[in-house]
Amino acid sequence: MTSPLDPFNRPVGRRSLIMAAAGLAALGPVLSACGGSSSSASPATPTGKPVDGGALIWAIETQLSSANPHTNGQDKARPILRNAFDSLIFLDGDGKYQPWLARTITPSADGTVLTLELRTDVTFSDGEKFNAAAVVKNFDKLSDAKYATSAAGALSSLKKYEATGPYTVKFTLSKPDNYFLTWLAGVTAAPISPKSLALSMDELQAGGPKIAGTGPFTISTYSLNTEIVFTRRKDYAWAPAAIAKGQKAAHLEKVTYRTLKEGSARTGALSRSQVDVASDIQPLDVETFTSNPRFAYVRATAAGxxxxxxxxxxxxxxxxxxxxxxxxxxxxxxxxxxxxxxxxxxxxxxxxxxxxxxxxxxxxxxxxxxxxxxxxxxxxxxxxxxxxxxxxxxxxxxxxxxxxxxxxxxxxxxxxxxxxxxxxxxxxxxxxxxxxxxxxxxxxxxxxxxxxxxxxxxxxxxxxxxxxxxxxxxxxxxxxxxxxxxxxxxxxxxxxxxxxxxxxxxxxxxxxxxxxxxxxxxxxxxxxxxVTQDTYAYNAEKVAGIVADPATGGPFSAYTAWVASK
Missing domain, CATH: 3.10.105.10 (Dipeptide-binding Protein; Domain 3)
Incomplete structure (x- = not known):
């Protein structure tokens, strides 16, 4: 059943993706979804089935201000934190809201009530059970303006939230609200474990390994403004269908995001194989990657x-x-x-x-x-x-x-x-x-x-x-x-x-x-x-499987990525 708001059928539009030919083989599914153009380079890319195991190092420009999805408002942090934190619903490339941690999504006829039936097989990375009570505890915390400043606007029309069953959550709005739905699908509304919510305010604001989500990785180390390291969860099996395409656990054993503020440092690190992927490629460095068959270069216009x-x-x-x-x-x-x-x-x-x-x-x-x-x-x-x-x-x-x-x-x-x-x-x-x-x-x-x-x-x-x-x-x-x-x-x-x-x-x-x-x-x-955009280049001889978030245009996370050698 859909409401007059039609939140699960309204179009958002495709994101524009421009790729060098060096990346076509490795990112074929992304290209076919979004369209692109190519250069003359022709790389040797990993072929065959994805390989499980191995590590990936990703150089980024952004200095993460927090490693808690509730308290980090940086656009560039979203695909990074997405590695450890899932959302209740998923916004697909056609602008429709699809199941994720919620297995069914039912709006009322007037669009003021949203009922979510949650999956029963999900756990937080600290072992706690994901259920309706955990969702309610998250909203108790997110409703505190001192904790999550950015949530207040999204919650302004939320009158009531309640667990109506062990795995059923009902949200009651004062009026149909497009903002609430969009926010609910974003990483800033991703649930964290009740144990995490019980941490001190300082610990919550900073984030890090003590913050447990339901994502395919856990945060193993976090150094403010420097580096964040994720380790695979072997029991993960609930990614959104549009991203997973049958995949359960992540392929990579470990993912490291390393902050290198200078564009030349990121380019140099990738060129010397010190990292496998580099984001935010500077204009002067684009040709370095588009002209060399060792690399793939991706440019995606960002929504917003x-x-x-x-x-x-x-x-x-x-x-x-x-x-x-x-x-x-x-x-x-x-x-x-x-x-x-x-x-x-x-x-x-x-x-x-x-x-x-x-x-x-x-x-x-x-x-x-x-x-x-x-x-x-x-x-x-x-x-x-x-x-x-x-x-x-x-x-x-x-x-x-x-x-x-x-x-x-x-x-x-x-x-x-x-x-x-x-x-x-x-x-x-x-x-x-x-x-x-x-x-x-x-x-x-x-x-x-x-x-x-x-x-x-x-x-x-x-x-x-x-x-x-x-x-x-x-x-x-x-x-x-x-x-x-x-x-x-x-x-x-x-x-x-x-x-x-x-x-x-x-x-x-x-x-x-x-x-x-x-x-x-x-x-x-x-x-x-x-116009804002996401750009990155990667070692096309080693790395494959990076896919775009259909709602934002940038990388979804490292969940689908894999490396040819461990």
Whole structure:
């Protein structure tokens, strides 16, 4: 039975996957699902049946801020933590919710009640039984805003959750809620064992080997910002059917994710066979892997909001739309993106990546670089004089604006992108733009103190309901907990509500189109810069079986991967 919300049949759309020919044989199933293009390289890839055993070392750029899925909000952490943590339901490539830890999913006719019948054969890695009582204990903890900050928005319409049988859980919502369903399928809602939930708050926030999930691996060691190691669970047998395709336990005995912040370090490590896979390949290094038959290179467009700048409209100078518009028009963003990424990343135009039914392709090319118009706007806004350094001034104050970004989240050459943007803005229109990468604590304190003018972010999500709530719903911090543009725009929030709680897919498409146009070319709240994507390269002579998460476009985990020699 399906509800008017139709949560188990609504389309999300395929993810775009571009692969070098070096990877076609090893990743054939992924390519056939998503489509791709190839180069001239032709590798020798592992053939035959997958091999059980062996170890894989995966170099990553991300410094994991936590090894607990409930407390880690990093997009790039999701496929890593997915190795140890399963979800109640699974979002497939057609946008349908499928069984996972829940063997059946039954919504009520009006979409306000969701009943899950759980599998009876699942255990946590610490030996505890997975059942309805364990799910309820997880929701007791997830409902604590001090524990899981990001969960509050997803749970805002949840009125009641209860175990109605040993393996039956019922969720009652105040109204049909697309956000709740999307969140339930994500790693941030993955259940952990009751023993884990009983740990101290500090231990829970940090995560690590004491956090037991139901996934195909367990966390054996975790070093903050450095390395996380997973060990296979031999008794695992409950992956989602679309991923497992008959597989039970993972093939690999051990998987190590090693943080190497510098792109050249990741490329060098893979080239010298010190690691087997490397993520976040820098533009300068792409040809290293596409031209060499030893390697495969994969590029997948990510679902969600692109890398964008969000103007803080609560303070000078961006309370004035003329300054926001001038900033947006004052640099040739397309040229900057092409220069920094050498054609390996696309310029973003819309606040949601051009994927699936909720994209707005009409926004492509909506913003034109217009130096003269931008300068006129700043003159009219009162920033009409310049100091000796060429920076505009007004009543003795310089036109200085700052993006304050947590260094843990600075990736994909975003610092270089902002430095290039700053140079162009200064030269073209006299704006002093500063990109400041700081530690997490400093970033949080400055956000709380409203000590910034711009917030930079990209946020993954198979449905716009998640990033749009988080980034634009300023009046309710439990929903817009990173809505640092401080818009407090009732018209915008009504549109967000209309889309989030709608029963009608066609109506949601129309509303999301309106939202995207409103926050860009009408209000200039957001300035999209670059389409987010997942890139990685691997040793094609040794590694096979890495598959994409159909809901996000990036790697699912290391569950299906295998190596040709132990």
């Amino acid at each position: 909001s692109p890398y964008s700048l969000y103007f803080n409209v609560s303070k000078t100078p961006f309370e004035d739309i003329r300054v926001r518009q001038a900033f947006a028009q004052g640099a040739d963003i397309t040229a900057i993106v092409n220069s920094i990424y050498r054609g390996t990343y696309q310029r973003a135009w819309a606040p949601y990546n051009l994927l699936g039914p909720y994209q707005d392709p009409s926004l492509k090319n909506w913003l034109k670089f217009d130096k003269a118009a931008a300068n006129k706007l700043l003159d009219k806004a009162g920033w009409a004089t310049k100091n000796a350094s060429g920076i505009r001034t007004k009543r003795g104050k310089t036109l200085t604006v700052r993006t304050v970004s947590a260094s843990d989240y600075v990736r994909e050459s975003r610092d270089q992108l902002n430095v290039a943007l700053a140079a162009a803005l200064k030269q073209n229109i006299g704006i002093d733009y500063k990109f400041q990468a700081v530690d997490l604590g400093t970033e949080a304190n400055r956000a709380k103190a409203n000590d910034y003018e711009i917030f930079d972010n990209s946020y993954g999500g198979a449905d716009p309901v998640v990033p749009f709530d988080l980034l634009y719903y300023s009046s309710d911090p439990s929903r817009g907990y990173i809505a640092r543009g401080r818009y407090n725009d009732k018209q915008l929030e009504k549109l967000i509500d209309d889309a989030r709680f709608s029963n009608d897919t066609a109506a949601r498409k129309k509303t999301y189109k309106t939202i995207q146009e409103y926050v860009t070319k009408e209000k200039y709240y957001a300035l999209p810069l670059a």
